[in-house]
Amino acid sequence: MNNQPPLLKMKGIVKHFPGVTASDHVDLQLQQGDVLALLGENGAGKSSLMNVLVGIYQPDEGEIFLNDQLVDIHSPADAEALGIAMIHQEFMLIPNMTVAENVILGKQDLPLFPSLEEVENKILDISKHYNLQVDPRAFISSLSVGERQRVEILKMLYRGAKILILDEPTAVLTPQESEDLNHVIRRMTSEGKSAIFITHKMKEVMAFSNKVQVLAKGETRAVKDTAKTTPEELATLMVGRQVLYNIEKEPFRPGDIVLDVKRLSTRGDREHSRLKEINLQIRQGEILGIAGVAGNGQQELAEALTGQIPPSEGSITIKNLDMTGKAPISYINNGVSYIPEDRGAMGSIGDMSVGHNLIMKGYRKAPFINRGILQKQSIFDFVHKLIKNFRISTPSQETQVKFLSGGNIQKTILAREIDACDGLLIAAYPARGLDVGATEAVRQEIVKQRDHGTAVLLISEELDELIMMSDRVGVMHSGSLLCILEGENIQRDKIGLVMSGVCPEEDQ
Amino acid sequence: MKLRFEKRLEASHLSTILVPLASFVISLLLGALLLAANKANPWQTYHAMFMGSFGSLYNFSEVIVKATPLILTGLGVALAFRLRFWNIGAEGQLIWGGIGASVVGLFVTPAQGGNLIYLLLAIMAAMAGGALWAGIPALLKTRLKVDETLTTLMMNYMAILSYQYLYNGPWRDPEGFGFPGSRQFSQAIWLPKLVGRSTIGIIIALVIALVLWFVLTKTKWGFELTMIGKNPRAAHVLGVNSNKNILVALLISGALSGLAGGFEVLGVSHRLQQGLNLGYGYTAIIIAWMAALNPLSVVLAALLMAMLLVGGDQVQMIMRLPSAVGLVLQGLILIPLLGGAVFSEYRLRFIGDKKDV
Numbered sequence: 011m012n013n014q015p016p017l018l019k020m021k022g023i024v025k026h027f028p029g030v031t032a033s034d035h036v037d038l039q040l041q042q043g044d045v046l047a048l049l050g051e052n053g054a055g056k057s058s059l060m061n062v063l064v065g066i067y068q069p070d071e072g073e074i075f076l077n078d079q080l081v082d083i084h085s086p087a088d089a090e091a092l093g094i095a096m097i098h099q100e101f102m103l104i105p106n107m108t109v110a111e112n113v114i115l116g117k118q119d120l121p122l123f124p125s126l127e128e129v130e131n132k133i134l135d136i137s138k139h140y141n142l143q144v145d146p147r148a149f150i151s152s153l154s155v156g157e158r159q160r161v162e163i164l165k166m167l168y169r170g171a172k173i174l175i176l177d178e179p180t181a182v183l184t185p186q187e188s189e190d191l192n193h194v195i196r197r198m199t200s201e202g203k204s205a206i207f208i209t210h211k212m213k214e215v216m217a218f219s220n221k222v223q224v225l226a227k228g229e230t231r232a233v234k235d236t237a238k239t240t241p242e243e244l245a246t247l248m249v250g251r252q253v254l255y256n257i258e259k260e261p262f263r264p265g266d267i268v269l270d271v272k273r274l275s276t277r278g279d280r281e282h283s284r285l286k287e288i289n290l291q292i293r294q295g296e297i298l299g300i301a302g303v304a305g306n307g308q309q310e311l312a313e314a315l316t317g318q319i320p321p322s323e324g325s326i327t328i329k330n331l332d333m334t335g336k337a338p339i340s341y342i343n344n345g346v347s348y349i350p351e352d353r354g355a356m357g358s359i360g361d362m363s364v365g366h367n368l369i370m371k372g373y374r375k376a377p378f379i380n381r382g383i384l385q386k387q388s389i390f391d392f393v394h395k396l397i398k399n400f401r402i403s404t405p406s407q408e409t410q411v412k413f414l415s416g417g418n419i420q421k422t423i424l425a426r427e428i429d430a431c432d433g434l435l436i437a438a439y440p441a442r443g444l445d446v447g448a449t450e451a452v453r454q455e456i457v458k459q460r461d462h463g464t465a466v467l468l469i470s471e472e473l474d475e476l477i478m479m480s481d482r483v484g485v486m487h488s489g490s491l492l493c494i495l496e497g498e499n500i501q502r503d504k505i506g507l508v509m510s511g512v513c514p515e516e517d518q
Numbered sequence: 519m520k521l522r523f524e525k526r527l528e529a530s531h532l533s534t535i536l537v538p539l540a541s542f543v544i545s546l547l548l549g550a551l552l553l554a555a556n557k558a559n560p561w562q563t564y565h566a567m568f569m570g571s572f573g574s575l576y577n578f579s580e581v582i583v584k585a586t587p588l589i590l591t592g593l594g595v596a597l598a599f600r601l602r603f604w605n606i607g608a609e610g611q612l613i614w615g616g617i618g619a620s621v622v623g624l625f626v627t628p629a630q631g632g633n634l635i636y637l638l639l640a641i642m643a644a645m646a647g648g649a650l651w652a653g654i655p656a657l658l659k660t661r662l663k664v665d666e667t668l669t670t671l672m673m674n675y676m677a678i679l680s681y682q683y684l685y686n687g688p689w690r691d692p693e694g695f696g697f698p699g700s701r702q703f704s705q706a707i708w709l710p711k712l713v714g715r716s717t718i719g720i721i722i723a724l725v726i727a728l729v730l731w732f733v734l735t736k737t738k739w740g741f742e743l744t745m746i747g748k749n750p751r752a753a754h755v756l757g758v759n760s761n762k763n764i765l766v767a768l769l770i771s772g773a774l775s776g777l778a779g780g781f782e783v784l785g786v787s788h789r790l791q792q793g794l795n796l797g798y799g800y801t802a803i804i805i806a807w808m809a810a811l812n813p814l815s816v817v818l819a820a821l822l823m824a825m826l827l828v829g830g831d832q833v834q835m836i837m838r839l840p841s842a843v844g845l846v847l848q849g850l851i852l853i854p855l856l857g858g859a860v861f862s863e864y865r866l867r868f869i870g871d872k873k874d875v
Binding site for chain 1: 736737738739741744745748749751752753754755756757758759
């Protein structure tokens, strides 16, 4: 054990929200140079605790000590003055301003006319020192998600942060970018800075941290040295039970062709994500996984296959019906279900109730509608059934969806889409950002659909997920479908090989 | 003990009634201060305002005369706002309703005679006029993404100028002794009277409010409109055609304001003349917000505004206060009401040592 006094100490933090207690007498300690992983399911109270630390929330009870001194943090500006900075999941950057402008924006002790050149030079110094490559004159709008995160980190370093808090930093990153981030954090801690990062991915806990604190339902479950624990132990602590890392799946017995895509191309501004002559087929009872780094046309593929963007060339046939150029409603009527990648913006309507969100596909048909009038009782019964069957945890049908946790929002979408599904299910990143329990539920449900004879297109960035669930795996790169691996060939390294542009089947 | 705002998980039904009431009381108290500062007795003034609105059947009929166009334009604006289509062109749509009705009144209906069919025709023409004036910005928005706030606002001025041109120029009554305005319509197409100057327009307006409430909250189409209003992207993914629905809803929105204009010329002035651009279309925006875009609440808000308008005139006449006082009182009513809306979404909680109850 370290005998130094802790750099940061949070003591007995309590934070209530309407209906939930986000933090229930939580303690937290951080030594200088620590990388502490805050691990827990969605809604475990990780973000709330950190928001208390940076002054976004005021705790109902509890105290915060920095270097053994009691501090009062009423706003992010207070936290910044104490050297505590947080990088949120949603980046706080202004797209039509440059990197340098964003870095100094909102800084407290700014002269009336700051010299951007000085700022740019200092940014270059920091970026060289930490190997954070960013052009200070670039506009944020021109940067990728990974680059934007670098800007956020730069901004905090520029402002002299000593404790950096990262909220789910790798959720949006490619594997390579995650690796780079790990290096940056190590460099920082070797210089005496400390970091806390919020996550629910075991792999990251093991790779990034030296200490891990497990939270569940607003309480601390355990604090461990990363080196002295295992992912399995952490997973058990997190959900309170043994987690299945494998999915039960019936043997592969494909039926008739459900989806037949020929030479599908789309128009688009971005060369990288425009679809280029995609050919693919999915049969009944088959999951076709699509691997690849996000932004290589996966979203366009999902949108083209649900009628949201028209193809410029090629054809889409679903259940022997030519769907090319048809509107989304035609796809829905033909039994196509879609779990979109962005569950808040595309998959659900936060300001409407859970009940209404669940009926958003069914409302068009009897018994939910009669002569254009919605039938309250049948809708209520239907919603009640879905909430029960899919174990959606919500205070009531009337609760607005935006008040649910990410996992329960996704379960709501899943329940609606699976209930309405007749033949083809398109799922884009269905488990992204979900905790272990919800991930398992979502994956299990999709595999169950496949077992019942549904054709599934599964878009994902997580190779484990793809390997576990898919019957065939294709790789997308720069808008093209490179090749499709089957059976024995579905392996980590082989998929990786295809992602680098080599197709193993071509040798045979 | 601490006080704290907390967001409500579900909208409180009780508070939607209590909050406006409490706000209204606060408004009256604020108004009393203002009146006292002007050396007017607040009690007497409020009494005069109240009597001005309710003191006699005739006075109350004046409230109805003003409430009718306010309800209709308020409904039109509320419908558009529910889709986040910022239609601030109710004023122009109302005027074009008046122009539409006048076309039938002046050129289709015989100068003497005619019958109920012509009245119905004139009403339909009024709705068509309003729908046209709202349809243009709706098309521009859905086809070309032209900002609707600008187009609807600018088209108000176009509407004002066009109707002024018509009654001053080509449609001017040659036997009008120099007064600007068209000739009077045949009595056969005057909107039937109720009491005083009020007409059956109010009944139609109330029925429309009820129907619109039903459509918006109980039907498939209303559900789709809510989806579009709350999250157009998700609505699109879920197969709802936003552009088509926005266009249809805006045609209805314009038709409602057009109807208000039609009732003005068919029921009040019986000719096209000045006085269509009294600002009902702008007051309608305030009414729509006060009513939280709920058609039934629009009726109440419109009645309140009509009372203030009529009562304000009384203040001027009886209390000999400047007419501006009436306007200031209106403003004073609105500020607490809009500010009070926060209590419908949030609740105030006392935080003590106790844990969550």
